[in-house]
Amino acid sequence: MAKDVAKLAIALHKKLGGKIRIMPAAPVRNRADLSLVYTPGVAAVSLLVAKNPELAREYTMKGRMVAVISDGSAVLGLGNIGALGALPVMEGKCALFKTFAGVDAIPIVLDTQDTDEIVNTVINIAPAFGGINLEDISSPRCFEIERRVVEALDIPVMHDDQHGTAIVVLAGLLNSLKVVGKRLANVRIVISGAGAAGTAVAKIAHAAGAKNIIMLDRKGIIDATRSEPHKKELAGFTNPHGIRGGLREALTGADVLIGVSGPGLAKAEDIKLMAKKSIVFALANPVPEIMPDEAKRGGAAVIGTGRSDFPNQINNSLIFPGLFRGALDHGVKKITQEIKLKAAYALAALVKKPTAVKVLPDMFDKRVAKAVAKAIR
């Protein structure tokens, strides 16, 4: 990041003193107001909701409020910087929720990184919320935490680092394939990184019809010989031809490279191993797995990154606001794989004629959140 952006951001945050404010929805100017908003009138509302819990969506903040919850264990590309370090990011995310989709969202950062404690805490504080966005929780803990919280609650719960990323990657990939004239069912997709994002990208691509996905982690190509449960699960639906080796073996003849592992992954020569009209998404922030010009020299036809200063920014801000907006509006209780696919298709459809430099809509395109929200009805 440019030094001046860092300086400006620090100055802005100091000036603001936090990015989130609470506003009462109704004024309390006098005793008449007070008697309705608070005692004695509120007692009638409390009794009504206590007797009919399903009415909480209509009569309380539960119908509109999402909790953005992090334990600070995997914040941006900064790693395990803890609860307070995560807080500015969560506040920013809540600002985007409101700005892009009118969703009220509040950050909760946790003073624990123990899986059981996190699961219990999230379940314990859930009643007031209509949805839960888990955020920046490290892999593989994020998988168990999300699974257990989803099972326990009847509100939408989503770990955005997994599924927000996966949905927007799929949307970008579908439009990139249009640009190069290839079909998802026929391409070989290499995913570098088997953490939160990589795992979810693999799963949604598979669910969308991709048949030849090869995943890489630090040990190389993931295959059936792996013993960790999470890697075993990935091996179950990827690497159909049992390829062994590392990045070069995976890339040889591949159509798509999706990097969600960190800078320094590949050079132009590696990209040259890929099939013609290759697609490269290098999503590490701020430094991508391969810089766009280097990927281009390797022959990539469509290149996407997580950055706003290159074409094709692939950013989950295109998804999470509209997804929770839709879930709240339509009373969705679980964010299923089907819902995620619908969201990806809706996002992709907003770009009528994708080109090599425009596979996704702009983040500030006002149609985005509406289209995503509508899609998951």
Added chain:
Amino acid sequence: MAKDVAKLAIALHKKLGGKIRIMPAAPVRNRADLSLVYTPGVAAVSLLVAKNPELAREYTMKGRMVAVISDGSAVLGLGNIGALGALPVMEGKCALFKTFAGVDAIPIVLDTQDTDEIVNTVINIAPAFGGINLEDISSPRCFEIERRVVEALDIPVMHDDQHGTAIVVLAGLLNSLKVVGKRLANVRIVISGAGAAGTAVAKIAHAAGAKNIIMLDRKGIIDATRSEPHKKELAGFTNPHGIRGGLREALTGADVLIGVSGPGLAKAEDIKLMAKKSIVFALANPVPEIMPDEAKRGGAAVIGTGRSDFPNQINNSLIFPGLFRGALDHGVKKITQEIKLKAAYALAALVKKPTAVKVLPDMFDKRVAKAVAKAIR
């Protein structure tokens, strides 16, 4: 409560869909805004705060945000109506925090009533908050929960049903004593109810210099023969003359009756047992322990209730907004008994010449929160 107030309150809540909204403190109109509020700029703020946790008060919402936390076990006079039943009350309280003192506050209602779970959950979610207002948690669990959370955290934590009530009662009592020309050190104070409010009232009155406090619970006057730890503690500093019996024995010759136990406590004949120029605070809501006209017939000189439709409304809305405002502004880490006393004195001092029908300022008096906040510097 009048039927039309209930109807109006229900209609208002349905129209609003909850009483709390989130507003971003800075607009996100374009990529330049986004790069400061969110990535990449926010990373610099996250690193700064992670390395210097004390800066969270300046750079994040922690400097201004209070969590209002309830398990729904003792909501208003409605009893144990659970988390969702409590939510409208907590939202109302958050609206008052903002309206009266500019404090940002968010409701958290808990899906557990287990003491250990509550303590762990509150501690786990504390990092983002500059203060914690525990609310409507039943006695005696509220004492242990508050004690353990206060010990664990370095932010102000207060169970408002105890201390907010106690502070405003002490302020009202001090001014009532002025009206009748008596001194706190010399009067006999009878407190009916040894739950959250009664216990805290007894403790603050004792700390302020009251020497003769008699407490009653369902079993009668509390004395040294009681075995429960909580009642034993109360017996340690109350009932100095070892009086035994019930309400009539306690009231005979007493100067002050404070009811925090529920309707149907006393009649005019009981009040007649008290000393001349007696003071009666009947604080149960909506039906007081004794109606003001009945207390008057018994000879009470100053009468207070929790209701807005009688003179001398004794309501903790006079305290909690200013108290947390002051604690946030002045970096207070524990709300000590000394701070509570200062708040009570500051509130009482706002009524220059107390009369029998005006012992406390009006809730909408804009000086109140400021004076309370300033007092606890």
